[in-house]
Amino acid sequence: MAVTLLTRLAAAAPVPVFVARGGGAGMVPAELHADTRLRLVTSARHATVLLAAGRFPAALGEALDRLHDQLAQPRRTVWWTPDASVERPACLEEGATVVTGSDPVGAVVAAHRAALTEPASADPPVLRDEPPNPFEGGGDHGQGGEGMMGGVPYGRPMAMTADDRDGLALDQLPVVFGPFLLGLPNGVQVRAVLQGGTLQGAQLEQLDLGDGPPLPGSETDRGGPCQHLRWVADALRLAGLDALGRRAAGLARSALTDRRACASLARAVRRSGLPATWSGIGVLDGEDASLRLERRLRFDEPADGIPLGRVAGSLPGQDWSDALVTVWSASAPDAVASAAQGRSG
């Protein structure tokens, strides 16, 4: 009895869903934030449902498989795609619910309830529980390099010392972030060299997004208010203003944009101090993140996205959070997405 009550309560909770954006998804999934039946989470560990939006070919598919296995049980996978015949990774093979329409929320909620009430048909892991690369240790203690340091045991480089901005040569750590992180354009991953919380080096890689039709909704209003509002919704989540982000996502979803509501949102954003907080971050082509935010709030024509290579060049020396803000504001993620789509079309 108690257990069923617990399950009933859990099933009625807002669904913690991790949205992975693939090829053709554009910024449409940002609108899901407006739905109070869902709660978008930024760590797969907190989610019960993995919503894969779009195409996941090759490397992107491998990344999705790894992400899938990190969700805690009970879990379910939902694939939101206009065309289910394209190449798919293992985690979307069986068991995943496929949604081809324009609204996946119903399917996500159903998947969440199913996960909690039918534990027998759990969503099993698709990768074996082992390091992604074989152990390649050497040296005195199996660490892979000479002496105490260096080497790539398990394919991951060990931290090594290098110069830094304080003039203290402390350890720096090579890591890969992405490609499904909030603040990164679809299919982009960061190869970063970290020293403490500061980036010493960074490369932005655009993984292949594949060919095919885009998600319904991503074609509407490119460069118009909707796209701006989707961008703002994600930016606000990145800035810790979840509730305001939900308001922006709601305005984006309601297509016929209510001018007064938009103006009131812009006022709320300015009052939150976000423009002041973001001033001075990611200065490229004479604009910082704050100015780019203002431009979006005014629905001005977006500047063409700055190429990923140049954005990456401006990252070293920045704190990781500032770097994310730089990437999200400077690379113009809608331009990146539509460029990828343009290539496909």
Added chain:
Amino acid sequence: MTGVAFWVFGVAAVVAGWRVFRTDSMVRATFLLLASFLNVGAILLLLGGAYLGMALLFMMTVEMTVMVIFMVAFMMNPAGLNPMNMTHQPRLAAVAGWAAFAGGAAVAWRSNFPDRPLPAGKAVIAELGTELMGRSMLMFETAGVALVATMIGAVVLSSRRSRYGQDAGDDGSLPPVLDPATGAYPAGVLPEPEASGHGHHGGHS
């Protein structure tokens, strides 16, 4: 009750202090040391030092938080995921440690200290305050000045542009050239070439 608590805290302080030097993880080592301090703080509270114990908790926690950052920043392999040995002269160290303990224990055992226990209900906190701001003010102020001097000294020592001017940059720990015209360095302090300057964590190849 207090007797049991005393022995629990005491044994915990000693065991934690021993494990500090027996764990591979630097973070664990630091927090084990903190645990040792916290247990001693608890004993001081039991002994009636209401302010001393609390102050120890507060001070040591902050100090160990700084310590742990240093540990992770400067030590190789701070998580202890690779087994390694970072000790020297183990026999001398062990003998000295045991000897110190034996000496202290002998004093504790054999000496006759005056038996003047803390009177119950003594206003120890107010007394400490009056002492610090009254009779022993000079001592207290000296300690304060010493701390300020330490702060300044520590910043100067560790700052990048420390001893030799504003824009010395990496040369902060180098004395200035003797003769600016020729750029000659004092004997024995010739700047090493970059490559050999990075014999990192030397002594471990």
Added chain:
Amino acid sequence: MSLTAALLIASALFGLGLWGALGQQSIVMLLMGIELMINGVMLAGGAMWAYAAGGEPKGQLLVVIAMAVMAVEMAVGFAIVVAVYRARQVDLTEGLDSLAR
């Protein structure tokens, strides 16, 4: 709970600290050994104050001064570690066998 017991624990802490300070190669670990020794000293001071000095406020003052000493030791120790590391990229006592750069 008695003066003897407290002094016994204090000497154990002091001995452990000495063992660590002499036996550890890393400068930071050496500092931790010294801290543990001062830990023992503070416990001994507190115990003497509570059992043999009749709660004389000077006893508390002694412990407070020991804490200040520890803060100074730690700050200067870390500053030296940073300075040495900046110059030589070492954090081991073996790297400090000469004062020359």
Added chain:
Amino acid sequence: MSLHADVWAAPVLAGAVLALGAYVVAVLDVAAAGLVAGTGSRRVLAQPVRNVALLIRQEPTLTERPDRASWVLAPALYAGLAAAGISVVPWSRTFSIADVDTGIVLWGSIEALVVVALFLHGWSANSHQPLLAAYRFVAVGLSYLLLSMFVLIAAAIPAESLQLSRIVESQAGLWNVVRQPLGLPLFAVAALGSTTWGPLNLAAGDDLSGGTTADVSGLPLLVWLGARAAMLTAFAAMGTAVFLGGWHGPLLPDPLWVVLKTVALLAALVASGHLVARVRAERFVTWCWMVLLPLGFADLALAGLQALR
């Protein structure tokens, strides 16, 4: 003098108060989010319960080679610190769970140990984003700690005592929020910092995929989030006692005043999370040392001058 709870009853009482407080925080959070988002505030009472049920049903996950002992201990430490904190807060002229005579210093130790708990939580997962959050939190924590100690000591000066009940008594004529106007805002900075909440959510934000919680799920996550909300409650209760006059107030009984003021303070702290953007860690540390710390000094100096008068 104040009545103390029994040694065995104290933890139970503190736990019950904190559980209730955490629930109130969750309800306030849902309500504030609904208001700001414009989605209304339906089901505000039920939603926290449902979220808790979901976390109980979720299985805990493990990372590769975590520091297991620390991973288990960190949430327990955080929760225990919240319990210790709430214990020193007086609820009426005659009752607090443990009215120790060094309440202010104990509170300082709690704030310092919170930094340790958060660092351990981020460190132990053996994962990048939690570790980044842990580093960042230590830098921030060491900055606001001094601030909070200054304003608390300033509040102890007119009371001539480090004991919380005496500090509340000293506010019979004039609350500290008027007498030392800088105190409460600076204490609120420490409250938001210690719970990594709202504008100071530097160790659990979405920019780091949940920061120290990024690799935690299920029951351990529930304990951590619960401890965080409980800590916010403890801070609000402490702020009430030290700056808002505790039980002082007309007509209503003592404990009711404490509860009302605590909830009001909680509402303000929670709402700030939805109205103010997260600060940047580097900039906050700079502000803290260059602006807020001198303000803390000014607060202390003001209290000293008033005492000399």
